[in-house]
Every structure is written in structure tokens, then in C-alpha cells.
Amino acid sequence: EVQLIQSGPEVKKPGESLRISCKGSGYSFTNNWIAWVRQMPGKGLEYMGRIGPSDSSIDYSPSFQGHVTISAGKSISTAYLQWSSLKASDTAIYYCARLPMRFPPYLGVWGQGTTVIVSS
Amino acid sequence: EIVLTQSPGTLSLSPGERATLSCRASQSVNSNSVAWYQQKAGQAPRLLIFGASDRATGIPDRFSGSGSGTDFSLTISRLEPEDFAVYFCQHYGNSLFTFGPGTRVDIK
Numbered sequence: 001e002v003q004l005i006q007s008g009p010e011v012k013k014p015g016e017s018l019r020i021s022c023k024g025s026g027y028s029f030t031n032n033w034i035a036w037v038r039q040m041p042g043k044g045l046e047y048m049g050r051i052g053p054s055d056s057s058i059d060y061s062p063s064f065q066g067h068v069t070i071s072a073g074k075s076i077s078t079a080y081l082q083w084s085s086l087k088a089s090d091t092a093i094y095y096c097a098r099l100p101m102r103f104p105p106y107l108g109v110w111g112q113g114t115t116v117i118v119s120s
Numbered sequence: 121e122i123v124l125t126q127s128p129g130t131l132s133l134s135p136g137e138r139a140t141l142s143c144r145a146s147q148s149v150n151s152n153s154v155a156w157y158q159q160k161a162g163q164a165p166r167l168l169i170f171g172a173s174d175r176a177t178g179i180p181d182r183f184s185g186s187g188s189g190t191d192f193s194l195t196i197s198r199l200e201p202e203d204f205a206v207y208f209c210q211h212y213g214n215s216l217f218t219f220g221p222g223t224r225v226d227i228k
Contacts, residue, residue: 035217037165045157045165045208047217059215095164104153104212108176110164 002026004034004096004111011117012086019082020114022096029077030054033099035107036070036081040092050099051079086118122146122211124220132228139196141223143209148189153212156185156194159222160205168207169194199225 007021022034035050049060053072060070069082079096094114097107123146133139143154151172157165167176169185172192182197196203204227209220 037217044221045210045219047219061216104150106155106167106170106210106212107157107165107217108167108170110166113164 002098002109004098004109006094006096006111006114009115009117011119014088014118014120015085016118017082017084018086018116019080020094020116022079022081022111024077024079024098027098030074031101033105034072034079035097035099036068036079037095037097037107038064038092039095039113045095048081048094053077053079086116088118088120090116091118092116121216122149122213122218124209124211124218126207126209126220126223128223129221130224130226132226133199134228135199135201137199139199139203139225141194141196141207141209141225143187143192143194143220145190145192145211149211149213151188151192154185154187154192155210155212157208157210158203158205159208160202165208196225 003025005023030053033050033052036048038046047061048064049070051058051070051072072079096111098109099105100108125144127142154172156169158168159165173185184195206222206224208222211218
């Protein structure tokens with residue numbers, strides 16, 4: 001079974017750094033891009049960017065470029081989303097999702113989400 | 121940039137009724153690039169439809185998608201209790217995924 005398992009909830013203070021993770025299993029991790037999606041409290045879905053694990057190619061949405069860093073560890077089948085200095089407005093649920101080997105792509109398999117709360 | 125508009129914002133229906141959800145793009149798009157997701161409270165989104173009309177694996181055939189150009193729709197032929205949720209349409213283009221604001225289907 002294809003699964004994406006995300007790291008647990010985080011409570012952080014403004015200005016702190018954070019890295020959350022998304023571990024793929026049940027498939028060859030380097031064959032599929034992984035995307036990150038934000039959902040702020042009570043709001044809709046926002047695409048943040050994606051990474052191709054085979055060569056670490058990365059696309060960012062212009063809305064998130066420069067605010068987050070996406071990376072991956074091929075050997076451990078894990079993608080990461082990282083902040084160097086959190087803001088209260090980063091409070092949200094963050095989902096990772098796997099793109100199929102198809103064009104145009106869609107978000108086929110989703111992780112369970114990681115809740116990030118940023119509060120002083 | 122493509123903007124997706126979904127209507128209605130909320131649809132109040134009873135189990136067994138038919139639900140028709142609309143998604144309109146700000147300009148004509150390739151129907152292959154349109155997908156629909158279901159999100160239940162406290163859960164991650166789940167892919168229902170891709171390529172505007174292809175059901176994802178394991179999705180019941182009461183869910184169907186259609187449309188072309190700027191107008192797309194998701195139809196649930198007979199609502200089951202587990203179908204009451206929020207539904208998002210999505211477009212992929214220029215290396216970006218864009219989502220509509222969602223339609224909430226709740227129990228009347």
C-alpha cells in the first residue's frame with residue numbers, strides 16, 4: 001500500500017526554526033514528485049511547491065518562494081518542509097502529497113497532515 | 121494565473137438526493153488538468169476525479185465528473201451519509217496547482 005506518513009504536531013514560538021517530514025512507503029520514492037500543500041485554519045488548500053526526489057528538482061509557488069525550503073533525503077524516502085524563522089501566520093496544517101507519473105499531474109496520495117502552531 | 125470559482129458555497133441536501141457542484145475557471149483550460157478532491161472534517165483531502173472525468177482508484181461510481189473549457193462539474197448521483205464533506209476542484213498549469221475555494225455539502 002502506498003503511504004505518506006508525516007511527522008507529528010508542532011508548537012513553536014515566532015522566530016524559531018522548524019523542519020517537518022513526509023516519509024513515503026509502498027513504492028519507489030524516487031519515481032514520484034512530492035508536493036506540499038498548506039491549509040490555514042478553516043480555509044482552503046494552497047499549493048506550496050514540489051520536489052522530484054530522483055534529482056532534487058524543486059518548483060516553488062511564487063506565493064511561498066523564499067519563505068520555505070523543500071528538500072528530500074532519497075536514501076530514507078523522506079521529503080521535508082523547512083522554515084528558518086516562523087511567523088504566527090504560518091499556523092496551519094501542512095500536507096504532503098504524491099504526484100503520479102503522468103502529465104498533467106494531480107495529487108494522488110496524501111499524508112495525514114502535520115499541524116503547526118506558532119504562538120508566543 | 122488561472123482562478124477557480126466554485127458554486128454554490130454550501131449545498132444543503134438530504135441523503136439519497138443528487139448533488140451537482142460547479143467549478144468555473146477564469147479562462148479556458150485543458151480538461152486533462154482538472155481534478156476534484158473530497159475533504160472530511162479532520163481528515164486529509166482525498167482524490168476523487170482526475171482528468172475532469174476519470175474516477176480515482178476505489179471511488180464509488182456515484183461520483184462523476186464532467187466539463188470542458190471553463191466549466192466543470194462534480195455530480196454525486198445519490199448522496200450517502202459519508203459524502204457530506206467539502207469538495208475542492210483543482211487545476212494544474214504552468215507548474216502550479218490551483219485550488220477552488222470549495223463547496224461544502226451538508227445535511228439538510
